[in-house]
Every structure is written in C-alpha cells, then in structure tokens.
Amino acid sequence: MSQLLRVQNFNVSADGFGAGDGQSLERPFGHADPGTMFAWAGATASWPNRTDPGGSRGLDDYFTRDFANNIGAEIMGAHKFSPHRGPWENYDWKGWWGDEPPFHTPVFVMTHHLRPSFTLSDTTFHFTDDDPATVLERAREAAQGKDVRLGGGASVIREFLEADLVDTLHVAVSPKIELGSGARLWESPDELRDRFHLDIVPSPGGDVIHHLFWRK
C-alpha cells in the first residue's frame, strides 16, 4: 500500500477557521479558545494529553486514537511550531509541547527562518523552506513506509491541497463556534467535493461534526 498524506483531527469553527487572529505565546490559537474547540477530543480516553484515567471510548475516541495509527512523520507550518515571527534571535524556543512532544516521529516545520534540527524525547524537529512536494518526499522517506500526517495550520493544509498532495482529511467542525476571522481552511467543505468523497458524521455527543474526505 502506498504512503498516504493524511490530515488528522484538524479542528475548525462553523465558519471554517482553524485558529483566530492574534497568535501569541499566551494564546497559541489567537482569539479562538482551544479548550472549547478541542473539548470533544479532550473528553476521550485516547487524548494524548490526558492526565487522569477514564474518558469516553465511543465514536470520538476512534479519531483521537487514529492520530498516530501508522503515522511515521508529520509536516507542520511555522505557526503551529511557534508564535515567533521573523528570524530566530536564539534557539531557546523548542515548541509548545514541553519535554515530551506528542508526535514521537520526525517533524518537518515549513518556515523561511531555518535553524538546526533538534530532538526532544522521541520527536526530532527539522526546519525546511522547500516547496510542498519536496518536503513531502523528505517526510515520506523519514516515515519509513508509514503514512505522513499533515498537521496544519490551515494555510499549510491549503497549500498542500492546492498542490493536490493530500490523500485523506479528517476535519472536526465545531458547529456552535463562530470565529469571524483568523486562519481560514475553507468557506465551505463543499469546495473539496470535486476531488474528494465526503462522509459527514455528527458525533452522538453533539459538539462536533466529523468530516472525512478521501481522494476520488
């Protein structure tokens, strides 16, 4: 089986934004409240950041536990890695995730501001200003036969969609959250229907509508 490029557990508001305006160290998602947007995932047993036992093992848990299933590398955008803009003054910033990042694979950060690779626990971050097709080629090699996850943000996903490199997408839409502005994934999921099949699956919990796309 070929190596897929998969978007997994990418959250957007009802109006199609993956993050709000005004990202900062204190607000990684700008004016969006990640606690509300990711509540459906945080309630599941397989949520990687869970600190207490328990959690649901129903439909939503299939999505959180599929996050790492057969994934060998991740590609992410500069703003998912860091709130910094412009050249690095030093290399103190190591990502938002502390000493144990939840990726456990090589990660390729797409940025114009390069810096040396570094490793935290079992995650190694590489920095690249190559075009999407080249980055994907490197990530596939690093994934050693497994799939590659496209981690977002929205603009990186749009860029890979534009280049027709994405095989599947799981986008979790929060039907009760409107952001009005920010990092837009789409005006409507219908934009992708010409190239992708789409299953729309409301969670029985009611706070998220799973959108599952796969290539026609």
Place this chain on the structure above:
Amino acid sequence: MSQLLRVQNFNVSADGFGAGDGQSLERPFGHADPGTMFAWAGATASWPNRTDPGGSRGLDDYFTRDFANNIGAEIMGAHKFSPHRGPWENYDWKGWWGDEPPFHTPVFVMTHHLRPSFTLSDTTFHFTDDDPATVLERAREAAQGKDVRLGGGASVIREFLEADLVDTLHVAVSPKIELGSGARLWESPDELRDRFHLDIVPSPGGDVIHHLFWRK
C-alpha cells in the same frame, strides 16, 4: 493504560444474530450470507482481505483499520476456528484463513477438544478449555502490554459479557438483514446499557449501523 478486552467489527443481523444455523465447511456462517453482512467492511481500503487497490476511506474504514490497532492477541470460539464438532480425528484443519491468517498475533481458541499449538506465518493458534478469566489472563500475557481482541462468535462474546470481562465492543448491525435463527448475540443492544455507554452511529453508506459500547 491498562490492557483492554475489545470486541472489534463483530457483525450481527437486525435481529441480533452473528451467524445463521447449519455451519459447514462450505457455509462458515450457516444460512447467513457473509458477503452481504460484511459488504460494508469489504468496501473499505483497510479491509485485510482486499486484493485490489482502492476502497473507501470514510467512516467505515476507521473501523476496519482499527481492527489490529494496539491488539496483541485474540480469543475466539471453537466455531470461529472450525466447522468440526467433537474430537479431532487428525490435525489437518488449520483454520479457514489459508497460509496467511489475518491475525498476526497469538490466538487462543476456546474448545473442549484440545490439540497442540501450531504457527502459520506470524499467527500462532493455542487451544484451551480454561474458563474465560483464565484464558484472558493468558492472552494478556501473550499480548505483551497491548489490548486483547475478543473475536467471537456470539456465544463466546456472551460468555465473556456474563463474566463482566469485556471493556469495549464495536458491533456492526446490518439493518436490512434478518436471520430469524442462529447464533444470537442479543435480543436488543439495550440489554447492555446498564453496564455500558453506547454511541449509535449510522454509516453514511446506509448498510450498517455501528454500535460502540464502553464500560461505565
């Protein structure tokens, strides 16, 4: 995290039967037609028996690709392994699955008719007449920290439910198929609601209703 005992992709008819009457070498599911009951799974990209490329990667594929996710052993009943009844006359029968069984882990077959363990490819079959709790203990040890799948048939699942050993169940109900008789899992899924949470998720394809149970 503890090792779960999970029922995965167990199919039943609208009236609650996992197989029909009259199992034989030619009809492993008796008067039930497995081609129809498993059609939803066979249409997915991750179906283990798929011989051609392609297949859907929507909701139903999450279930077929979760089949082996973090599974380290399987427990199955005698009738899932074989159509034979009574003592073995010889050990020529090696299961229905040919030289490459789709389990890829140790498998514990619960039967009163013991025979020596044997290995086909990366699947080893063991035969045991121990009680469910003891078999589960052996399977957990063999699974080396991973979960254990309870593979059916219906009577084995009922036996483990009776002993309160099951942590999660994914039961795929075929709403258009009535069998009338056979190996019954339940009269109604509501029987499990006192001990389990239940998400009921109709597949967008329409031919299966996924039932996801997890312990309260």
